[in-house]
Structure formats: C-alpha cells, structure tokens
Amino acid sequence: MFWKFDLHTSSHLEALLDKEDVTLAELMDEEDVLQECKAQNRRLLVLLCQDQSMQELVRLITTEPPTGVEETKRFKYPNIACELLTSDVGVINDKLGNEEPLLESLYAFLEQPSPLNPLLASFFSKTIGNLITRKTEQVISFLQKKDGFLSLVLKHIDTSAMMDVLLRLISCVEPPPLRLETLTWLNEQKLAQRLIELIHPERDEERQSNASQTLCDIIRLSRDQASQLQEISQPDPLLTVLESQECVEQLLQNMFSGERTESCIVNGIQVLLTLLEIRRPVVDGVMDAQGFERSYTVNSSILLAIQPHLIHFHQLLLEPPKREPMLTTLGVLEEPLGNTRLHVARLVASLLYTSSASHAVVAQELCRLNTLNLLLDLFFKYTWNNFLHLQVELCVAAIVRPCAHEMRLQPGLVTQEKVKPHPDAAPEQELNETPTSELSDRSENSAHNLMVTHLFQHCQLVQRILEAWEGNDKIQSDRGMRRGYMGHLTRIANTVVHNLEKGPVHTQISSLIAGLPEDYRGRWETFVDQTLSETNRKNTIDLVGTGNPRPSSEDDMESPFPKELTIQQAFSDYQIQQMTANFVDQFGFNDEEFTDHDDSIGATFDRIAEININIDAGHDSANTAVFEACSKERIQPFDDEEEDIWEEKEINYATQAKSRNSSSRAADSDSDEGEDPKYDLDPFASPDQTEATTTDFGEVNSKAPAAGAGFSAWDAPVSQPAATEAEEKGWAKFTDFQPFCCVSSWASCTWSRVL
Numbered sequence: 001m002f003w004k005f006d007l008h009t010s011s012h013l014e015a016l017l018d019k020e021d022v023t024l025a026e027l028m029d030e031e032d033v034l035q036e037c038k039a040q041n042r043r044l045l046v047l048l049c050q051d052q053s054m055q056e057l058v059r060l061i062t063t064e065p066p067t068g069v070e071e072t073k074r075f076k077y078p079n080i081a082c083e084l085l086t087s088d089v090g091v092i093n094d095k096l097g098n099e100e101p102l103l104e105s106l107y108a109f110l111e112q113p114s115p116l117n118p119l120l121a122s123f124f125s126k127t128i129g130n131l132i133t134r135k136t137e138q139v140i141s142f143l144q145k146k147d148g149f150l151s152l153v154l155k156h157i158d159t160s161a162m163m164d165v166l167l168r169l170i171s172c173v174e175p176p177p178l179r180l181e182t183l184t185w186l187n188e189q190k191l192a193q194r195l196i197e198l199i200h201p202e203r204d205e206e207r208q209s210n211a212s213q214t215l216c217d218i219i220r221l222s223r224d225q226a227s228q229l230q231e232i233s234q235p236d237p238l239l240t241v242l243e244s245q246e247c248v249e250q251l252l253q254n255m256f257s258g259e260r261t262e263s264c265i266v267n268g269i270q271v272l273l274t275l276l277e278i279r280r281p282v283v284d285g286v287m288d289a290q291g292f293e294r295s296y297t298v299n300s301s302i303l304l305a306i307q308p309h310l311i312h313f314h315q316l317l318l319e320p321p322k323r324e325p326m327l328t329t330l331g332v333l334e335e336p337l338g339n340t341r342l343h344v345a346r347l348v349a350s351l352l353y354t355s356s357a358s359h360a361v362v363a364q365e366l367c368r369l370n371t372l373n374l375l376l377d378l379f380f381k382y383t384w385n386n387f388l389h390l391q392v393e394l395c396v397a398a399i400v401r402p403c404a405h406e407m408r409l410q411p412g413l414v415t416q417e418k419v420k421p422h423p424d425a426a427p428e429q430e431l432n433e434t435p436t437s438e439l440s441d442r443s444e445n446s447a448h449n450l451m452v453t454h455l456f457q458h459c460q461l462v463q464r465i466l467e468a469w470e471g472n473d474k475i476q477s478d479r480g481m482r483r484g485y486m487g488h489l490t491r492i493a494n495t496v497v498h499n500l501e502k503g504p505v506h507t508q509i510s511s512l513i514a515g516l517p518e519d520y521r522g523r524w525e526t527f528v529d530q531t532l533s534e535t536n537r538k539n540t541i542d543l544v545g546t547g548n549p550r551p552s553s554e555d556d557m558e559s560p561f562p563k564e565l566t567i568q569q570a571f572s573d574y575q576i577q578q579m580t581a582n583f584v585d586q587f588g589f590n591d592e593e594f595t596d597h598d599d600s601i602g603a604t605f606d607r608i609a610e611i612n613i614n615i616d617a618g619h620d621s622a623n624t625a626v627f628e629a630c631s632k633e634r635i636q637p638f639d640d641e642e643e644d645i646w647e648e649k650e651i652n653y654a655t656q657a658k659s660r661n662s663s664s665r666a667a668d669s670d671s672d673e674g675e676d677p678k679y680d681l682d683p684f685a686s687p688d689q690t691e692a693t694t695t696d697f698g699e700v701n702s703k704a705p706a707a708g709a710g711f712s713a714w715d716a717p718v719s720q721p722a723a724t725e726a727e728e729k730g731w732a733k734f735t736d737f738q739p740f741c742c743v744s745s746w747a748s749c750t751w752s753r754v755l
Contacts, residue, residue, distance in 0.1 A: 002691060008134065012030060013027070013030045013036055013041075013044070017043045017044065017047070019374050022047070023545050024053050024056050024057075025047075027044070027048075027078070028077055028081070028084075029079045029250060032083065033080070033089065034080065036085050037087050037089060038088075039090065040085050040089060045091050045092070048084065048092065049091055049095045050094065051099075051100070052294060054096065054099070054102055055101075055102065055105065056081075057081040057084060057085055058081075058085070058096075058102055058105045058106055059080050060077050060078045060081040061078050061081050061085070061120060061123040061124060061127060062105065062106060062108065062109040062120065062123075062124060062618065063447075064117060064120065065077070065078060065747050065754055075119055078119075078120065079122055079123070081123075082123040082126060082127060085124050085127050085130075086127055086130045088130070088134070092205055093130070093131070093134045093135055093168060094135075096127075096131060096135075097134065097135030097138045097139060098135070100142065103139070103142050106124070106127065106128065106275065107142075107149075108155065109121075109124045109145065110124075110149070110152040110156065113154065114155060114158070115156075115158065115159065116156050116159050116161075116162065119161075120160055121156070121159045121161035121162065122161045124161070125161035125165050128165060128168070129164060129168040129172070132168045132169060132172055133168070133172045134180060134393070136172075136173055136174065137178065140169075140173065140178070140181075140182055143186055150186070150189045150194070152189060152420060153165055153166060154194055154195070156209060157198065157214070158204065158206045158207045159210075160210055162210075163210055163213060163214045163217070166214055166218075167214070167218070167221065167475065168190070169182055169186065169220045170182075170183065170186070170218060170221055170222070171225070173543050173729070179225075180234060183238055184237050186238060187237040189239050189243060191238065192215070192218070192238055192241045192242050192247060193241070193247065193250070193541055195211045195214055195215050195218075196211075196215070196247065196250055196251050196254065196271075197564070198262060199211055199212055199215075199251060199254055199255070199267050199268050200254045200257070200264060201254075201257065201258050201259050201260070201261045201264045202258070204265075205263040208263055208264060208267045209263070209267055211267070212267035212268070212270050212271055212461065213270075215242065215271045215274070216270060216271060216274040218238055218239075218242070219239065219271075219274045219275060220274065220277075222236040222238055222239035222242075226239065226350075226459055242275070243275060243299040243301060244301055245301035245302070245305045248272070248275070248301070248302055248306065249305045250306035251268055251272070252268070252305065252306070252309045252312075254268065255268040255269075256309065256312050260316070260321060261321060262320075262321045262338065262340045264492075265321075265340050265343070266339050266340060267344070267349050267565055269343040269344070270343070272302075272306065272347060272350075273343075273347060273350055275298070275299075275302050275463035275585065276298055276302065276347075276350040276351065276353075276354055277350075278297070278298055278353065278354060293570060295399075296461065298354045301363065303354065303359065303362050305350070305367055306351070306362065307361050307362050308369070308436070310362070310365045310366065310369060311365075311369060311372075313344050313348070314369045314371050314374065315345060316341065316344050316373070317341055317344055317345075317375070317378065318341055318374070320338045320340045320341050321338065321340055321429055323335070323336050323338050328384075329706075330384065337378065337382050337385050337388055337647065339386075341378065341575055342387055342391070345375055345378075345388055345391035345392065346391050346397060348366070348371060348375065348391075349391050349394040349395045349398065351366070352366075352394075352395055352398035352399060352451075353394075353398050355710050362448065363448065363450060363451050364450065366451075367450055367451060367458075369455045369522055370458065370459075372395060372399075372451075372455060372459050373456065373458060373459045375391075375392050375395060376392065376459055376461070376464060378392075379392040379485060379488075380383075380464070380468055380485065383483050383484045383485055384468065384484040385484075386485075386488070388482065389484075389485045389488040390488065391491075392486045392488070393495075395494055396461070396492050396496075397457050397492075397495050398453045399448070399452055400452065400455070400495055400496055400499045400503065400505070400509070401480070401495060401498075401499050401503055401504075403725055426654070432504055439450065448505075449505070449508060450509055452505055452509065452512070453508075453512065456509070456512040456513070456752070457512065461492075461496070461515060462513060462520060462524055463516075463520055464494070465489060465492065465493050465496075465527075466488060466520065466524060466527060467485075468485075469486075469489065469493075469527065470533065471483075472486055483630075490532070490535055490536075490539070492527075494532070494536070495533055497528055497532065515528055568685045666707060699730050
C-alpha cells in the first residue's frame with residue numbers, strides 16, 4: 001500500500017546536488033535545505049563550506065537587498081542565509097570562525113553609516129553571537145584587535161540588536177578566566193562610562209532607552225554570575241565601576257543637567273533601581289542553587305551618591321516635566337501624574353527598603369525634605385492611579401514594618417534617646433571600644449525610629465486615614481463612586497494595626513498614637529474596632545467547607561502555597577459537597593432532618609458532612625445477612641466442569657420469576673422489625689432491563705433480581721405462568737413489591753465504597 005500510493009517522496013535537494021553547476025540560490029529555494037543542513041548532509045555541507053558559498057552567505061546578511069524586489073521576498077535569502085550560518089553545525093562554525101576574511105566581511109557591517117537596517121542588524125547579531133559562544137577564543141582575539149569595535153557598537157546602540165552583541169560578550173564567554181579577561185578588556189575600553197554618557201538630555205530617546213536597558217542587564221548578569229562562579233576570586237570589573245560613587249554621580253549629573261526631560265530622568269532612575277535591588281524575584285520558576293530568591297547587598301557608595309540629589313527628586317515631585325492634559329474615562333485630567341513622578345516614588349520606596357551604613361543619611365534627608373508627606377498628598381490627590389498608590393503603600397510598610405535584619409541590634413527599640421556613655425568613661429574611649437558594626441546598627445535604628453516619628457507626627461498618617469475614610473463613606477452615602485485608593489488604604493491601615501500589636505517598633509507606634517489628640521485617638525479606636533474589622537470581614541474569602549478564611553487584603557506572597565492550588569482545592573471540595581447534597585436529595589433522606597433557615601451555604605455543607613454514611617462490616621445484623629444471602633444467590637463461584645458462560649442457552653423465565661418472588665418473601669421474613677432490607681442493586685436500572693449480570697469473579701446467574709428491589713413493574717416477563725386474571729393480561733402484581741425506603745441504606749453502602 002505504501003508504494004502503491006507513492007507516499008515516499010524523494011528529496012529534490014539530492015537531485016540538485018547531483019548537478020555540477022548548481023547555484024547557492026537554487027539550494028536555498030528548496031524547503032528542506034535547512035533541515036538537511038542540521039542533519040549534516042555531507043554533500044550539502046561540502047558545497048556550503050566552499051569559500052565562494054560562505055562569502056555569499058555573509059554578503060546576504062550584511063548587505064541591503066535590492067529595493068525592486070517584492071517586499072515579501074526581499075529578505076527571504078538573507079533570512080535563510082542567517083539560519084544556515086547559525087545552524088550550529090561544526091564545519092560551518094569552524095569555517096566562519098577560523099577564516100579571517102569571512103570575519104572581516106562580517107565586521108564590515110558595523111562600519112556602515114547609521115541607521116542600520118533593523119532586520120539585517122538582527123541577522124548580524126545572531127551570527128556574531130553564535131560565534132562568540134562556539135568559537136570564543138578566535139572571535140574574542142579578532143575583536144580585541146579592532147580598536148574601534150566598541151565605538152562602532154555604541155554608535156549603533158539605537159538599534160536594539162547591538163545590545164545583544166554586548167550582552168553576549170558579558171554572559172556567553174567561557175571558561176571563567178577568559179570571561180574575566182574579556183570583562184577587563186571591556187572595562188579598559190570604559191564601556192560602563194560610555195553607556196552612562198548616552199543617558200543625557202541631548203541624546204535621542206531610543207539611544208537613551210537602549211543604553212539604560214544595557215546597563216541594567218549588565219548589572220543583573222554580573223551579580224548573578226558573581227554569585228554562581230565562586231572560583232573567581234577577583235571581583236567583576238564592570239560591576240565594580242557601576243557601583244562606584246563616581247559612576248553613580250556621573251549618571252545623576254547627566255540626569256539633572258540642562259533641560260530635565262522625562263526620558264532622561266526615567267531611564268536614569270531605572271539604572272538606579274537596578275543598583276538598589278536587594279532581591280531578585282523568581283522568574284519562570286528559576287531559582288538559585290539553594291532554591292531561594294537571590295538577594296544582594298546594596299553598596300553604600302550608591303546611597304552616598306544619591307543623597308545629595310534627593311532634593312532634585314523632591315523638586316520633580318513638585319514640578320515634573322510638563323505634560324498635556326489627558327482624557328480619561330472619568331473626564332479630562334488637567335495635570336497627569338506622569339511617568340517621572342511615578343519613578344521617583346519607586347526610587348523613594350527602594351531607598352527605604354535598603355539596609356546599609358548610609359541608610360541613616362538618606363532617611364534623615366528624606367525627613368528633612370518632607371518627601372513622604374508630599375507622596376501622601378499625591379496619594380490622595382490622584383484617586384485612580386493605583387501604580388502610585390502601591391509605591392506609597394510600600395513606603396509606609398518599609399517604615400512601619402522594618403525587616404528583621406534592620407532591627408537585629410535592638411528588636412524592641414522604641415525610644416529615640418541616644419545611648420548615654422558611662423559617667424566614668426571618656427567619649428573617645430567608648431567610641432573606640434564599640435564595634436564598627438554595632439555603631440552602624442545603632443545609627444541605622446536611630447534613623448529608622450526618626451522615620452517612624454516623622455510618619456505619624458509630621459505626615460499625620462492616622463489623621464489622613466481617618467479623614468479619607470470618612471470622606472469616602474460620605475461620598476458613597478450620597479450614591480457617589482467609591483474612591484480608587486480605598487483598597488490600598490485598607491492595606492495601609494491593616495499594616496499599622498498589625499505592627500501596633502506585635503511589630504518590631506510596636507511600642508513606639510503605640511506611644512505615638514497615644515499622643516494624638518483625644519478626638520483622633522477615640523476615632524481611631526472606633527475605626528479599628530468597628531469600621532476596619534467590618535471591612536476586613538467583608539473582604540474575607542471563605543473557602544467553602546475548609547473553614548480557612550483569608551482576607552483579600554492579605555499579602556499573597558506570604559502564603560506558603562501557590563494560589564492556583566488553593567483555588568483548585570476549593571473547587572474540588574465544593575464539587576464533592578455538591579455531589580453529596582444531590583445524593584441526599586435523590587435517595588430518600590427525610591427533608592425534616594435537614595431543615596435549615598440559615599443563608600450560609602457553608603453551614604449546609606457542614607451539616608451534610610456530619611452525616612455518617614459509613615457501614616460497619618463487623619456487625620452481624622439481619623440486614624447484613626440479607627445482603628450476603630442475596631449476593632450468594634446472585635454470585636456463585638466458577639465450576640471447572642461448568643458449561644461455557646458465553647454459550648447461548650434458553651432462559652426459563654418462569655423459574656426466574658419464582659426465584660424472585662421467593663427471594664422477596666425471604667427478605668420480608670428475615671428483616672428485623674422497624675428495619676428495611678438492603679440490597680446491592682442499581683437504582684438507576686432502566687425499565688426494560690430483564691436480566692442482571694454480575695462479573696465479580698463469580699458465576700453469572702441468569703436469575704432476574706427480586707421485584708421489590710427497586711425495579712419497575714415492567715420487569716416481570718410476559719411468559720410468567722398466570723396466577724390471576726391481572727397477570728394473564730400482562731399487568732403487574734403490585735402487592736409483591738417492597739417499599740423503596742431501603743434505598744437510603746443501600747446508598748450508605750454504595751457511597752462509602754465510592755468515597
């Protein structure tokens with residue numbers, strides 16, 4: 001059949017390879033050329049690795065194709081050429097990486113004037129990146145000989161593909177000694193400083209954005225590799241420069257020199273945020289070797305460089321770059337918040353979460369400038385900007401709920417009094433005898449206590465919460481729209497209450513709240529006991545049947561279990577309980593036993609869950625005896641000498657009917673007073689069922705089940721001998737039927753086995 005329909009198609013590529021004058025274009029027109037190349041077709045690779053063919057492939061990915069060709073076919077050959085050169089075939093990599101003329105042709109692409117064709121730039125980047133990974137020593141040696149290599153790459157940095165070339169040099173060079181040599185070479189070429197120079201108001205936005213993104217990637221890659229490659233004792237030269245105070249100061253000077261444009265400020269802040277990262281989140285489920293998120297320590301030099309420019313960031317919150325009015329779904333916003341002020345808020349939140357020796361200097365400067373109060377003003381002014389609301393919430397949480405390592409010296413420290421020296425000890429002597437780390441911790445904790453006091457006294461956090469909440473209640477009572485920050489305000493209030501009870505600075509917060517005017521203090525107590533508690537109750541999600549309520553305002557990141565698993569478990573529990581409820585309704589339970597006037601669904605499920613539907617097989621009751629007798633009658637062991645059970649034979653319906661009637665009478669006589677017999681029968685049997693077959697390692701009995709066991713009257717066969725006039729006419733004798741109330745007991749047996 002296979003050959004009959006000619007399903008086996010021979011490759012046209014083999015026929016082309018048999019030709020003596022086959023051209024590269026003819027080969028690239030074949031659909032399976034790339035597949036055959038990756039399969040290392042020897043004849044094809046010999047042809048592709050010829051000098052003329054390799055030069056043509058490099059020319060295709062580095063030269064602008066003719067403009068007269070149709071656009072859909074214009075980049076067809078360059079794309080195929082790039083795929084062939086990067087197919088990761090050893091002979092092609094060796095040919096391209098070891099032949100300097102081919103590398104020169106490839107390098108010539110960088111010498112073209114700007115702007116580069118983005119698609120050709122991606123082909124070049126992919127090809128050179130593959131060579132850096134596969135032919136590392138040869139390519140690095142070739143590039144180091146080119147004095148203008150880095151200048152050409154930065155010249156075309158407005159094309160995003162050039163970013164990939166730099167990142168390949170930083171992350172894909174192995175072994176570690178060669179990588180360190182490459183990083184040293186890039187540092188000698190002042191890569192970090194030259195990228196920072198591109199973040200300047202006078203540069204175009206695309207160049208600034210790509211330079212900023214490259215710096216962020218360099219910082220993250222360098223930190224990750226430094227934590228993974230422990231065998232290298234020398235620090236990463238690029239990371240060392242980027243974390244230096246001089247480099248950060250240069251970046252800040254560029255951001256605030258001349259006209260302050262949003263592009264320059266935002267891109268500069270993104271670099272600062274990356275430098276201030278103390279924890280890398282898990283991305284795509286990838287963790288470090290220990291299975292935890294990676295954490296880093298912020299260099300004090302970064303904070304020292306930022307501190308003098310905090311006044312400039314504060315000024316940006318007051319006077320951001322001019323923006324045009326914005327039309328929103330709620331009307332025209334005359335003065336939008338803007339990306340600049342949002343990034344400044346992110347920067348302030350990151351500064352508050354850092355923990356280093358210079359944190360005290362930054363905290364004091366923020367308090368002096370009253371920046372937190374200004375952020376709270378913006379929080380309540382821009383009612384619908386949840387991006388801003390989140391950053392302000394993080395700022396409050398960083399102050400009210402400090403990390404454990406920030407309070408390691410004095411976990412219960414709540415006073416702002418300075419530690420007094422011993423009367424007999426000289427100040428200089430005590431200072432010399434105090435460890436440097438302890439002095440740093442004291443300074444840091446003192447600054448943190450200053451922030452707590454500033455937040456509650458100068459920023460009047462409690463008063464703002466109460467007034468905003470009462471204002472929202474008034475608006476909603478007048479049928480107005482609920483304010484957009486109420487969810488974040490609820491979380492802020494809960495954070496204050498939680499740390500007021502058991503936080504590291506709970507005593508200080510208690511004293512600050514106790515010092516409020518009597519009016520506000522009473523309103524706060526009423527708010528916490530009634531309003532906030534009621535709000536938390538309404539926001540609580542009660543997982544049905546689990547008895548495990550969770551407030552919706554709770555931080556989901558603190559849960560030890562993934563949210564998806566919790567939801568799946570809730571639905572699984574609900575399905576089981578719903579099946580139980582349907583089962584009870586269908587199989588004859590007394591409704592009066594489950595009378596309920598409570599509106600809670602969970603209460604109904606709890607009562608159903610209390611029903612004992614298990615059967616105790618150890619009790620020798622009359623019901624059990626009837627059940628076993630019925631089973632023995634219907635299921636008998638196989639006999640070796642018995643006829644084939646599948647053999648067709650005549651069925652004697654009269655015998656079946658007689659057996660069924662006798663079984664019914666036996667069940668009536670054997671059942672205890674007040675109890676109903678239990679039968680292992682299917683209540684869902686169809687009315688036309690006239691024969692029961694059971695195959696539980698026993699003989700199939702041709703006898704029909706008893707008439708009183710839940711089958712309809714039409715189960716009685718027509719050929720049964722007539723005893724009455726009604727039976728002669730084919731009508732059922734209803735007096736032989738047993739009541740159906742025994743089904744509930746049967747249900748208990750069957751349901752316990754299902755569960």
